[in-house]
Amino acid sequence: MAAGxxxxxxxxxxxxxxxxxxxxxxxxxxxxxxxxxxxxxxxxPLEKGLGISGVASALPFTLGIVMLGLSAALFGTKVDxxxxxxxxxxxxxxxxxxxxxxxxxxxxxxxxxxxxxYGVIGGxxxxxxxxxxxxxxxxxxxxxxxxxxxxxxMGFGGGALIASPWSTSMLQAFGxxxxxxxxxxxxxxxxxxxxxxxxxxxxxxxxxxxxxxDWKPAGWTPKEQRVGSMISAAHVSARxxxxxxxxxxxxxxxxxxVTAGIGILERAAPIYVDFFRGASPxxxxxxxxxxxxxxLSLANMSGxxxxxxxxxxxxxxNIYRLYLGAGALLYLTITLMTNSNKVxxxxxxxxxxxxxxxxxxxxPAYLRDLFGTYQVGAIHGRLLTxxxxxxxxxxxxxxxxxDARIGQGVEGPGRYTPAFMVxxxxxxxxxxANELVxxxxxxxxxxxxxxKGKAGAQA
Amino acid sequence: MSSAENTAGQDTTGxxxxxxxxxxxxxxxxxxxxxxWQLLLKIPALFGS
Numbered sequence: 001m002a003a004g005x006x007x008x009x010x011x012x013x014x015x016x017x018x019x020x021x022x023x024x025x026x027x028x029x030x031x032x033x034x035x036x037x038x039x040x041x042x043x044x045p046l047e048k049g050l051g052i053s054g055v056a057s058a059l060p061f062t063l064g065i066v067m068l069g070l071s072a073a074l075f076g077t078k079v080d081x082x083x084x085x086x087x088x089x090x091x092x093x094x095x096x097x098x099x100x101x102x103x104x105x106x107x108x109x110x111x112x113x114x115x116x117x118y119g120v121i122g123g124x125x126x127x128x129x130x131x132x133x134x135x136x137x138x139x140x141x142x143x144x145x146x147x148x149x150x151x152x153x154m155g156f157g158g159g160a161l162i163a164s165p166w167s168t169s170m171l172q173a174f175g176x177x178x179x180x181x182x183x184x185x186x187x188x189x190x191x192x193x194x195x196x197x198x199x200x201x202x203x204x205x206x207x208x209x210x211x212x213x214d215w216k217p218a219g220w221t222p223k224e225q226r227v228g229s230m231i232s233a234a235h236v237s238a239r240x241x242x243x244x245x246x247x248x249x250x251x252x253x254x255x256x257x258v259t260a261g262i263g264i265l266e267r268a269a270p271i272y273v274d275f276f277r278g279a280s281p282x283x284x285x286x287x288x289x290x291x292x293x294x295x296l297s298l299a300n301m302s303g304x305x306x307x308x309x310x311x312x313x314x315x316x317x318n319i320y321r322l323y324l325g326a327g328a329l330l331y332l333t334i335t336l337m338t339n340s341n342k343v344x345x346x347x348x349x350x351x352x353x354x355x356x357x358x359x360x361x362x363x364p365a366y367l368r369d370l371f372g373t374y375q376v377g378a379i380h381g382r383l384l385t386x387x388x389x390x391x392x393x394x395x396x397x398x399x400x401x402x403d404a405r406i407g408q409g410v411e412g413p414g415r416y417t418p419a420f421m422v423x424x425x426x427x428x429x430x431x432x433a434n435e436l437v438x439x440x441x442x443x444x445x446x447x448x449x450x451x452k453g454k455a456g457a458q459a
Numbered sequence: 460m461s462s463a464e465n466t467a468g469q470d471t472t473g474x475x476x477x478x479x480x481x482x483x484x485x486x487x488x489x490x491x492x493x494x495x496w497q498l499l500l501k502i503p504a505l506f507g508s
Contacts, residue, residue, distance in 0.1 A: 292505055298499075
């Protein structure tokens with residue numbers, strides 16, 4: 001394959017190209033890599049089939065998420081420089097090779113290969129794939145950047161919805177479920193995942209196009225720059241962005257918003273059972289808890305699109321006021337009302353999780369507003385370290401506090417009261433951080449608007 | 460194709476290659492709908508207990 005095929009100049013959209021072909025290209029990548037959140041489907045078969053512990057079976061997932069944050073931060077600038085086709089192809093190769101190596105690992109009973117393949121190599125694919133379409137979408141949709149990135153990042157949430165039932169039925173078909181799962185069946189499932197995702201993701205790097213440098217949507221003119229406006233017409237490099245307070249304030253905002261969401265998401269089923277066990281039969285409560293997890297997934301996914309699109313209308317700062325401020329009040333409502341009203345509990349939980357998902361989806365557009373489009377992909381990549389941090393922080397807080405309460409013999413909703421209070425405090429801190437966000441100081445702006453050669457490489 | 464071959468500054472929306480557009484969206488919407496359907500099947504149990 002000629003290197004030129006991956007070059008940005010080869011994917012400048014010809015006349016007649018529609019920008020509405022870009023979201024399916026982005027979704028081809030995000031719907032695939034979102035599979036990572038369905039890893040739990042493989043846990044029990046791996047534990048029983050290979051005789052490994054629960055901690056070991058979680059390792060590929062944990063490493064994958066850590067590598068997602070690290071690779072997005074490390075390779076963000078390269079993704080911006082080389083363009084989205086290069087990034088999407090690298091993501092496809094890494095993510096699918098990870099599955100193939102994992103298949104080899106299970107087949108040869110060398111579990112470290114599963115960890116290396118899925119966790120490390122696949123994890124690099126996750127990070128590069130996650131940020132690969134972001135700056136391109138923002139450039140195609142300067143009039144609706146929140147909606148555009150919302151579609152793609154909703155796809156990351158939707159990936160697990162597809163993978164979870166699909167992987168489960170594949171494992172069943174290959175005899176890799178039950179008390180004595182066949183490890184070769186797990187290997188076959190990994191192999192098929194690698195091949196199918198390679199085909200599915202290929203549409204992404206084949207279809208992706210960048211707009212010509214001076215392209216703009218019909219009838220749209222950039223708003224005139226006003227002094228003090230939160231939407232900047234200037235550009236800031238990734239290196240300089242890290243020196244601004246705005247970057248670190250948004251880091252706090254994202255980290256605490258995600259931590260608060262994970263507070264419910266990570267223990268959703270046990271939380272539901274503890275709140276509504278009552279006198280219902282255990283099987284019915286377990287089924288209802290599965291329904292609760294499902295409804296939260298739906299809220300998580302739809303929130304990414306709905307709230308992020310709304311941010312194009314009401315502004316990024318205002319929408320984060322909603323995520324963080326209303327989020328804190330909703331947590332307070334659950335803490336005070338506990339299980340006295342199931343409908344209120346469900347509405348509050350769904351809104352909290354919709355704000356959690358929306359926090360991910362809206363942050364690229366917030367970065368675009370503050371730092372311009374010049375290296376927004378690289379800046380976004382660096383900001384995702386907040387996600388990695390929250391991925392550890394959220395579960396640790398909720399599990400540590402809840403387990404301690406259970407150890408003290410506390411029953412019912414009271415098990416989660418202190419954890420929810422911590423979440424309220426974190427959301428309030430995030431709210432204050434968002435209030436402190438101001439336009440970036442002129443001294444961090446690039447000397448002039450990036451020229452064709454400079455900016456063109458980043459679309 | 461280089462950017463010089465494009466009509467500079469021209470809006471290219473509104474003239475989509477229809478077949479490509481339909482296939483591209485079906486490519487992502489079909490699996491997405493499958494996942495969504497599987498999810499919706501689990502929700503009624505939430506209101507049964």
